Amino acid sequence: MSTRALLRCGVVAGPFFILAVLVQDYTRPGFDPRRHALSLLSLGDLGWIQIATFVTTGLLYAAGALGLRRALRPGPAGTWGPLLIGTFGLGLVGAGAFPTAPGWGYPQGAPPGVPVDTSVSHVLHGVSFFVVLISLVAACFVFARGWAARGARGWTIFCVVVGTALPVIYVLAGVLSDRGADPQPFSLLLRTLALTGWSWASLVTLRVMNMAADGHLRADHARNP
Template sequence: MAQESEFDMGAAVTRSMLGWGVVAGPFYLVVGLILALTREGFDFARHPLSALMLGDGGWMQITNLALSGVMVLVAGVGMVRAGARGAGIGVGIYGGAMVASAIFPPDPMPGFPPGQDGATTMSISGILHFAFGGIGFVAFAVAALLFGGWLARHGESGRAAWSRVAGVVILVGFVGGAALGPAGMGGLWLAVVAGFAWLLLASLRLYRVVPHPVVARR
């Protein structure tokens, strides 16, 4: 006699949400790198990807940042649904901060857009962009630290360690990059890459916690 099956819609939705945590980082970085390599005047050693929001074609990076932020926000909700509430809230805050940062572009920077010497005083938009970025990166770092605690409670001390290290790297990279300006650009890049790498791995780990949506019924 053939077995019947039931479909768990809640599990399917949660898995789908966590999938966006896998996609968000590669999407943001690949699109951002393509734009950076094709925009005149952009210097990886001096400019963050957010600088691409400025000048002709800036709408493309604005769209990239906003769409990626929505993906991260959805992944955060998925993490909450999967049982990692604290980490999920932190990730959701980071996603929301990305979307808010897309609304308020940064100020011009030395050399970008081409011919710019950089803003002498920060505009309201520049201040808000930096503020939302700060809130987002702190929340992202806290999310990684909290997820380390979640992993430890599940007996995964090795994974817990890497999650906590990722949280420290995100926080130190952002704070160092923000404090040092162009000289600390490497720290900002490290914070972004480490953060999205952590999100990808954390989403994959939680994906395994959620039951398969198709359940056989006797």
């Protein structure tokens, strides 16, 4: 595949995931997006749809990471940036391959509070999500440094803000989850985290694709042969 085609994969990955989740949120019988975390969509008779969404999105980001590597190296963020985006994609594949446990009353008959299952799949789903979060946060700051080296102040600030917001959202969601009284803030915060992080990764890929098309990365390659 050409570099541009690979970058397009990373660009469409975020919108694809968000659209797929939104459609399921309001069409899945018994599912309430205000109460149920999006990972619960992987359960039930139609759970294969969200599993496929996780895996497809992860593979698209992995392809986008290869495009980023081709476009950015040997310039700033050309090594670790793509590597971390690729790790993020693989984490999403893991989140799909290992579904979470039932909870918050979904599917029907599930415990009314946070999932209490300690199955291998549930544990590995949590590990996969942790990989997703850590790699995304690290990628934000790697790309922030790369944009700063190019003098792109707006993109530098954007990356720093997102990289700071993601762990704050995650910690707040975890605190609310431990309280266990009302699942609505927990569910909405996790959706906010996904919307923010996934959109950031696609927007950065889009920016790199446009820079490559305009020839703006040639100076980096000339300085770092």
